[in-house]
Amino acid sequence: MEGVVLQSTGSWYIVKTEDGNVLNCRLPGRFKIGEKKDTNPIAVGDKVIITQDEATTDFVIDEILDRKNYIIRQSPRQKHLRHIIASNIDQAFIVATISQPRTSLGFIDRFLVIAEMYHIPATIIINKVDLLKQKEMDKLEELIKVYTEIGYRVIPSSTQTFKGIDRIKESMQNKTNLIMGHSGVGKSSLLNVLNPSLQLKTASISNKWEKGTHTTTFATMYELGINTYVIDTPGIKELFVIEMEPEELSGYFPEMRKVSDLCQFNNCSHENEQQCGVKEAFSKGKISESRYMSYFNILDNIRSQDYWKRM
Ligand SMILES: Nc1nc2c(ncn2[C@@H]2O[C@H](COP(=O)(O)OP(=O)(O)OP(=O)(O)O)[C@@H](O)[C@H]2O)c(=O)[nH]1
Ligand SMILES: [Mg+2]
Numbered sequence: 358m359e360g361v362v363l364q365s366t367g368s369w370y371i372v373k374t375e376d377g378n379v380l381n382c383r384l385p386g387r388f389k390i391g392e393k394k395d396t397n398p399i400a401v402g403d404k405v406i407i408t409q410d411e412a413t414t415d416f417v418i419d420e421i422l423d424r425k426n427y428i429i430r431q432s433p434r435q436k437h438l439r440h441i442i443a444s445n446i447d448q449a450f451i452v453a454t455i456s457q458p459r460t461s462l463g464f465i466d467r468f469l470v471i472a473e474m475y476h477i478p479a480t481i482i483i484n485k486v487d488l489l490k491q492k493e494m495d496k497l498e499e500l501i502k503v504y505t506e507i508g509y510r511v512i513p514s515s516t517q518t519f520k521g522i523d524r525i526k527e528s529m530q531n532k533t534n535l536i537m538g539h540s541g542v543g544k545s546s547l548l549n550v551l552n553p554s555l556q557l558k559t560a561s562i563s564n565k566w567e568k569g570t571h572t573t574t575f576a577t578m579y580e581l582g583i584n585t586y587v588i589d590t591p592g593i594k595e596l597f598v599i600e601m602e603p604e605e606l607s608g609y610f611p612e613m614r615k616v617s618d619l620c621q622f623n624n625c626s627h628e629n630e631q632q633c634g635v636k637e638a639f640s641k642g643k644i645s646e647s648r649y650m651s652y653f654n655i656l657d658n659i660r661s662q663d664y665w666k667r668m
């Protein structure tokens with residue numbers, strides 16, 4: 358039987374089969390030794406073949422079908438390992454907030470670079486806009502301007518006033534969607550508004566602080582409608598760009614990619630080189646300051662990873 362993994366807790370895997378049954382499956386030990394650099398051999402979104410063990414009657418995952426794509430992050434606890442967040446996704450959303458909690462532009466940019474790296478279309482949701490005061494509204498306008506100019510879709514939203522909900526719903530239609538962001542930005546709350554029958558657990562951020570935990574603990578795929586799926590994920594504190602060469606980076610900034618033909622060298626780092634399309638575009642105001650800074654921050658970070666790799 359073929360199925361799709363809805364949730365993986367490490368010991369059990371919840372799989373939805375093609376005929377609509379939801380089964381608890383085990384994973385034979387041989388998979389766990391597979392790719393040594395991954396913390397999880399099977400991720401949400403994986404298409405698998407399952408069989409029923411005749412002796413124990415347990416359902417067992419027999420085979421993982423090729424992944425169309427996947428999105429990975431550095432494992433938070435074991436930095437040399439990678440954690441597959443999800444696979445076979447059509448679109449990724451970052452849920453960010455201007456306050457309560459604040460999401461930095463650097464975090465948004467790291468997310469966008471990772472999505473570009475895996476060729477996954479990305480959308481930015483700015484949630485909790487009902488809380489914004491005038492000064493923060495100006496920030497929101499600026500953010501919308503910066504990112505829409507580059508070509509990203511930005512959707513301001515609120516689970517309180519329902520602003521943006523129809524746009525989010527429409528953009529998720531007929532796709533498998535991944536939702537990521539810091540803890541407390543309202544990822545699960547948004548899904549509850551998109552489909553009230555989900556009844557996902559949510560908690561106020563002061564509650565999260567007290568407990569020091571995330572409310573959502575396992576990445577899980579839910580059905581939002583016919584042929585429409587969404588993967589809710591636990592909040593993440595930090596995202597790092599990994600497994601990228603420094604000279605590739607600007608190719609994942611669409612506004613830099615556009616002008617890098619004008620650089621004299623094709624491996625231009627856009628730092629001190631004389632004839633540089635990116636520096637020129639920046640000086641003309643065609644690349645925003647925050648994006649330009651994010652580029653150099655990520656560049657520094659991947660260079661230092663490279664340094665450690667060579668040690
Ligand atoms: N004012 C306001 N509060 C919101 C909005 N969306 C969510 N919240 C609140 O924010 C808090 C956190 O929401 P959750 O949905 O649990 O956040 P999460 O992103 O799923 O968090 P983790 O599961 O820990 O990653 C809850 O108290 C929600 O009621 C919004 O649009 N406006
Ligand atoms: Mg949640």
Ligand SMILES: [Zn+2]
Nearest residue numbers: 620625627633
């Ligand atoms: Zn350059």
